[in-house]
Each structure stands twice: as structure tokens, then as C-alpha cells.
Amino acid sequence: QSVLTQPPSVSAAPGQKVTISCSGSSSNIGNNYVSWYQQLPGTAPKLLLYDNNKRPSGIPDRFSGSKSGTSATLGITGLQTGDEADYYCGTWDSSLSAGVFGGGTKLTVV
Amino acid sequence: EVQLLESGGGLVQPGGSLRLSCAASGFTFSSYAISWVCQAPGKGLEWVSGISGSGGSTFYADSVKGRFTISRDNSKNTLYLQMNSLRAEDTAVYYCAKDRYSSGRAGAFDIWGQGTMVTVS
Numbered sequence: 001q002s003v004l005t006q007p008p009s010v011s012a013a014p015g016q017k018v019t020i021s022c023s024g025s026s027s028n029i030g031n032n033y034v035s036w037y038q039q040l041p042g043t044a045p046k047l048l049l050y051d052n053n054k055r056p057s058g059i060p061d062r063f064s065g066s067k068s069g070t071s072a073t074l075g076i077t078g079l080q081t082g083d084e085a086d087y088y089c090g091t092w093d094s095s096l097s098a099g100v101f102g103g104g105t106k107l108t109v110v
Numbered sequence: 111e112v113q114l115l116e117s118g119g120g121l122v123q124p125g126g127s128l129r130l131s132c133a134a135s136g137f138t139f140s141s142y143a144i145s146w147v148c149q150a151p152g153k154g155l156e157w158v159s160g161i162s163g164s165g166g167s168t169f170y171a172d173s174v175k176g177r178f179t180i181s182r183d184n185s186k187n188t189l190y191l192q193m194n195s196l197r198a199e200d201t202a203v204y205y206c207a208k209d210r211y212s213s214g215r216a217g218a219f220d221i222w223g224q225g226t227m228v229t230v231s
Contacts, residue, residue: 002154035218037155044205044225045147045155050218088155092217098171099145099157099217 003028004089004102011108012079020074020105022089028100032092034072036065039086039104048087049074079109112136112221114206119226126196126230132189132206132223140164140184143214146191148202149225158204159191163212174200196230203227 005023012018022034034052037045047056049065052072064075072089089102118130132144145160159180160169168180179192189206204226207219 033216033218037219039155044222045207045219046222047218047220050210050220056220086154090155090157090217090219092215094215096172097169097215099147099160099169101147101155101157104154 002103003093003096003100004091006087006089006102006105008103009106009108011110014079014081014109016079017075017077018079018107019076020087020089020107022072022074022102024070024072024091024100026070027095028070028091028093029067029072030070031094034065034067034089034091036063036072036074037088037090038083039088041085045088076107081109083107084109112208114208114221114223116204116206116223116226119204119228121229121231122196124197124230128193128196128228130191130193130204130206130226130228132191134187134189134208137208137221139182139187141212143209143212143216144182144189145207145209145214145217145219146180146189147205147207147219147222148200148228149205150199150202153202156202157217160209160214160217161189162214167214169214193228196228198230201228201230 208221
């Protein structure tokens, strides 16, 4: 059971928009920055967003992030088949003194 | 090129030990925290342990506390994970991941290694 809760799967058509939620508590999302990762099949995770909504260089602005209270959301617009992947949220948990991840969300572009 | 390269994985019997290494290049190693993150076959990411840039602060998941020890040698640009009393449930790919910050309390991992497989059986 992951500390952060994500939906197991989401799907949308090419060109459409999708959002992925990540729910936590005051000890993690509520008081720490959230990061989002993309993991394509058979590869290492890749940082998509950090500090809730900042994109590393090279990440297109189709990817966006937001946070409200103890929940965070990843948004992806203009979906492409290449976006099919597993997406994870992550943050620090101040009570556990440990990093925590969500269980991951599998995005299908159909 | 900024790079992390893990090594040391393999097959070990329950109760055995392994030491993983993560060699870093292309950035000022001592300025950043580094973590170990594992992924069991077909499962999600699990944070295992982290260490601050200076090495003065270390953090562990409850599942490995007392069994695993994280350390770093900033003169060699290398991170380690000493894994003792290994269990079947420790079977996973282990990634080292560079944090964007030095404290070890951020969890914003911008560079990942390719991973090394640990099988406990």
C-alpha cells in the first residue's frame, strides 16, 4: 500500500487532455514539494516535473503540474501515442523522514 | 554528460549480503543528495534510502532500516548500498537517483541510473 494514492489507470484519445491525481496527507504533499515521473516500458523513470509545477529543460509544456492542499495533479495535453507510460508522483514525508511515491498510473492513449 | 552507473547486483540466498555501487560523472557529486529507489518485477517505485550531499544525513525506509546502510565517497564520486539480511521481498531492480537538492529531504530525482537487478532466492 503506497503512501500516496494514484488511480491505477487512465486513458484518453490522441490529441486530448488527461489528468492524473495524487493524494496524500499533511505530512507529505501538504508540506512538501511534489515531483512527477514518467516511466516508459523497460526504462528508468524520467523526471517530468519538480517543485509541484516546474519542468526540467527538455520537457515540453504539454506537461503541467498543480498542487492544492494534500493533493497534486499532473496534466498532459495534446496526447501522443508516445506518452503511453507509467506515471508516478513522489515527495518527501516529514513524519516518516523518508521519500514516498504513489503506486503509479498507467496511461493508455487509444 | 551527467550519468549514474549502478553495479553489484546479482543472485543471493536469503539471509545473504550484497553491496551495490553507483558511480557518478558529469556533475559536482558532493553538492547533491542521492537516493536508492527499487522496483520489484511488475510493481511500482519504492524509495529505499537517501543520503545528503555531504553524507552527514542518511534516511531509510522502514522496510530496510537496520538491514541496509547507505554511504558515499565524495572523493570517488561513488554511492554505496550495503544490503544485509536479504529477504525474498527485496528482489527488485535498484536504481540510484540524483536529487536536485543537497539536503536529502526533497525527493526530486532528475538523473537516474539504468538500474541493477537484485534477486534473493
